[in-house]
Amino acid sequence: MPQFDNSYANLHMHSYCSDAYFAPLLMPRIAKSLGHSAVALTDHETLCGLPEFFDEAKACGLEAISGIEIFGMLDSIAKPVHVTGLDFDPTHPAIVEFTRKITRTRNENTRAKFEIALEKGIFKGITWEDIVRCNHHTDWFYSTQVYYALDKMNIIPLSRRYETNAAVFESPEANSVPLYIAPMQDVIKAIRAAGGVAVLAHPNEAIFPRVREMVDMGLNGIEISYPSATERSAKLAIHASVEYNLYCSGGSDHSGPLSSLGGPFVEVVHSGITRNDFEILKNRALG
Numbered sequence: 001m002p003q004f005d006n007s008y009a010n011l012h013m014h015s016y017c018s019d020a021y022f023a024p025l026l027m028p029r030i031a032k033s034l035g036h037s038a039v040a041l042t043d044h045e046t047l048c049g050l051p052e053f054f055d056e057a058k059a060c061g062l063e064a065i066s067g068i069e070i071f072g073m074l075d076s077i078a079k080p081v082h083v084t085g086l087d088f089d090p091t092h093p094a095i096v097e098f099t100r101k102i103t104r105t106r107n108e109n110t111r112a113k114f115e116i117a118l119e120k121g122i123f124k125g126i127t128w129e130d131i132v133r134c135n136h137h138t139d140w141f142y143s144t145q146v147y148y149a150l151d152k153m154n155i156i157p158l159s160r161r162y163e164t165n166a167a168v169f170e171s172p173e174a175n176s177v178p179l180y181i182a183p184m185q186d187v188i189k190a191i192r193a194a195g196g197v198a199v200l201a202h203p204n205e206a207i208f209p210r211v212r213e214m215v216d217m218g219l220n221g222i223e224i225s226y227p228s229a230t231e232r233s234a235k236l237a238i239h240a241s242v243e244y245n246l247y248c249s250g251g252s253d254h255s256g257p258l259s260s261l262g263g264p265f266v267e268v269v270h271s272g273i274t275r276n277d278f279e280i281l282k283n284r285a286l287g
Contacts, residue, residue, distance in 0.1 A: 005035075005274065005275075006225050006250065006270075006271070006272050006273055006274050007034070007035060007036060007270040007271070007272045008036065008037050008038060008272060008273065008274050008275040008278055009036065009037065009038035009039065009040075009251075009272050009273050009274075009275070009277070009278035010031055010034075010036045010038075010039050010040070010250075010251045010252055010258065010271070010272040011038075011039070011040040011042070011065070011067065011084070011086060011199075011249045011250060011251045011272065011273065011278075012040070012042050012067075012069070012084060012201065012202075012223065012226065012249070012250065012251025012252065012253045012271075013027055013031075013039065013040070013041055013042060013067075013251055013252060013253070013258050014041075014042065014043055014044070014069075014253070014254060014259075015027055015041060015043055015049045015053070016137065016138065016144065016148065016260075017043045017046055017048050017049035017137060017138040017140060018043035018044035018045065018046055018049075018069075018138070018140050018142075018144070019043075019044055019142060019143070019144045019254075020144070020254065020259060020260045020261060021144070021148070021158070021260035021261070022258075022260040023052070023137070024041055024049035024050075024052040024053040024056070025052050025053070025055070025056040026056075027039065027041060027053060027056075027258060028053065028056045028057040028059075028060045028062050028064065029056065029060060030257060030258050031060075031062060031258060032060045032061070032062055034257055034258070034270065036062065036272065037062060037063065037275070038062060038063040038064070038065070038278050039053075039057055039062050039063075039064050039065075040064065040065045040066065040067035040084075040086055040087075040251070041053040041064075041066075041067050042067035042068055042069045042084045042085075042086075042251070043067075043068065043069065043140070044068075044069050044070070044071075044140065044142075045068070045069075045070060045071075045099055045102050045103050045106055045140055046068070046099060046103055046138060046139055046140035047066075047068060047090050047095070047096070047099055048137075048138055048139050048140070049137075049138070050066055050067075050090050063282075065086055065087040065282065066085075066086070066087060066088050066089075066090045066196070067084060067085065067086050067087075068084065068085045068088075068095070068099065068191075069082055069083070069084045069085075069201060070082075070083050070084075070085065070099075070102065070182070070187045070190075070191075071083075071181050071182070071187075072181070072182055072183065072184035072185075072186070072187035072188070073181045073182070073183055073184060074184050074210055074213070074214070077207075077210070080181050081184060081200070081207060081210075081214075082200075082201035082202060083184070083187050083188065083191070083198055083199060083200060083201060083219075084198075084199045084201045084221075084223070084249065085190075085191035085194070085196045085197070085198060085199070086196055086197045086199055086221065086249060086281065087195075087196055087197055087281065087282060088191055088194035088195050088196025088197075089194050089195050089196075090194075092193065092194035092195065094189075094190050094193035094194050095190050095191065095193070095194035095196070098182075098186070098187075098190035099190075101180075102180065102182060103139060103140050105179065105180040106140060106141070106142060106179070107139075107140070107141045109177055109178070109179040110141045110142050110143070110145070110146070111128055111141070112177045113168060113169055113174045113177055114128060114131070114146055114168070115128070116168075116171075116173050116174060116177075117164075117167075117168040120167075120173075122164055122167055122168055123146075123150070123155070123156075123164075123168075124155070125153070125155055126149065126150060126153060126155055130149055130153060131145055131146055131149040133149075134148060134149035134152045134153065135148060135149060142169075143161075143165060143168070143169050146168070147161045147165070159262075162263075184214060184217060185217045185218075188214070188217050188218040188219055189217075189218065192218050192220070197220055197221045197247050197249075197281060197284075198218060198219050198220055198221060199219075199220075199221035199222060199223060199247070199249045200214060200219060200221070200222045200223065201223050201226070201253075202223055202226040202227075202228050202229070202253060203222065203223065203233060203236070203237055203240075204228070204233055205230070205232060205233050205236065208233075208236050208240060211240050211244065212244070215244045215246070219246070220246060220247060221246050221247035221248070221249050221281070222237050222240055222241050222244075222246045222247075222248065222249065223237065223248075223249050223250045223251070224237040224238050224241060224248045224249070224250055224273070225250030225251075225271045225272055225273060226250055226251065226252075226253060226271050227252060227253055227254075227255035227256065227267075227269045227271055228253075229271075245286055246286075247277075247280065247281045247286060248273050248277040248280070248281070249273060249277075249281065250271050250272050250273045251271055251272055252269045252270070252271045252272070253271070255267055255269040255271075256268065256269025256270065256271070257269075
């Protein structure tokens, strides 16, 4: 593959360990068939898919680095900002303890929303214990895991998930259930403490005025190639990478052949970075 091809490394992907439906071992196989040479699994808030992912990537002849995607809060911004951690030590206490905490709070939030749905009669014939049993492959639970269990128990097929999803996970009652989102500085600190690169994921145009603030917190990477990028946001991301001396990253996220999701996510997407950018990141070769 030519070195200028930005699909050399796909460093933003999800499996059924968080909010997609492919097993981690399938991701390197698909990535290999698409021509990727390096990959990172960046499941939300959990590390549990990495061992299987690493083993299969090695079998496929791909270079794999560790990854995770975490939400962080910035003052005066209502919605969480997404950060991917890349190429860290997944056994380091800083990242293990941090992810354990946020995964626990995520699971508590999901269970509370699920119980509300039971009380309202949206779901029937299923318990929280059933959801845990059907998702033995992960320690992280959100809507994906709930609907995966509903499908396996022949209650609601995945193809009809969106008929009830909003009523369960986006209703006023669901939105009133508290969910802990870590401050941005804590997210970056945990990733950096484990030896990783903290990357601003799929930045939109509104976030660029805050990049300097995150750099001061320790942010040291930014995605420059991602499905939701506009021409302007992509240019701004490249400009930020130069201005703040940030590592470049990118990936397909929930879109394209490596996504197991349907609807608007079914599109031709080959986002990623060049071999040169990957080697700079991997070797921490920024000047």
